[in-house]
Amino acid sequence: MALQQIVEQTVAGLGYDLVEIERSAGGLLRITIDLVWAAPAAEVQEPVVEQFITVEDCEKVTRQLQYALEVEGVDYKRLEVSSPGIDRLLRNEQDFMRFEGEMVDITLKEPLGAAAGGQVAANRKKFRGTLERVDGGGWQIVWSDAPPVKPGQRVSKKRVPAPLQALGFTLDELREARLAPIVDFKGRGAKPDSAD
Template structure:
């Protein structure tokens, strides 16, 4: 079992999903989690969620002899990475930055509105991004395998809670 599979399985038992993880210098391991329940998508990851996931992962890493020095568990943030087909379907209609592995018409970086996923739900599924280029709206179609990096564009609300 790979480390990613181990983390995914452990978090699934706590009703969290693994968004991303990275191993950094000096033994630092960062794990980004989100709620599995998409119907409460506005419910943010709180410190209690991170603490619960951290405690469980620490125990599992000890049992499985995973070498690390420090563990950080947090939310994916407002500029959440898009890694899986489900991410593109879940966040359809929101703005995203997409960087492709190979250029299309001399460009690799695109910013626009996610169009979701076509009918096919496998690795060959086509994704769409509506973007503006030279004053015209265009649709970029690409596959998940074509993506180098993709993140949501953060939307800041400085007004606070509305009554």
């Protein structure tokens, strides 16, 4: 049985989602897992409670994988099982649906070329913006090239905001897509318009 199959069956059998398998130098086998995601039902209006992979989850998968890999005779020196982290890889349609509305980094396989219409550099392949679904299927990323406002910097009310730009793409055109690793040190519950 192939390594991909062994790991997928083991991880799925324990109730987790396989995000990535990576073989590194020195015989390191790195497995990234996440909780299985189901699209929220439209009629349910309850707040969504975020759940995360714990150390105990990684430990449970590690023990089971060590056994399965030994039985199948897979050669590796070290096994590392971890959560996807804040820069999680988006690898399929379900991942894109799960993280719709989030800030993502995408890298295209080919530069835009002349199709960009002069608004974006023709050789640009990397973009950071908000992931949105396009009517009729497909995806787009929306961003602004305005420089970020530094903390404490005053912004004139007369300042014209930079226009939003959008780039439509298909999953076949992507080399890689990841959640943008943006950390907010103000805490999870902070509202942007609340008074401190």
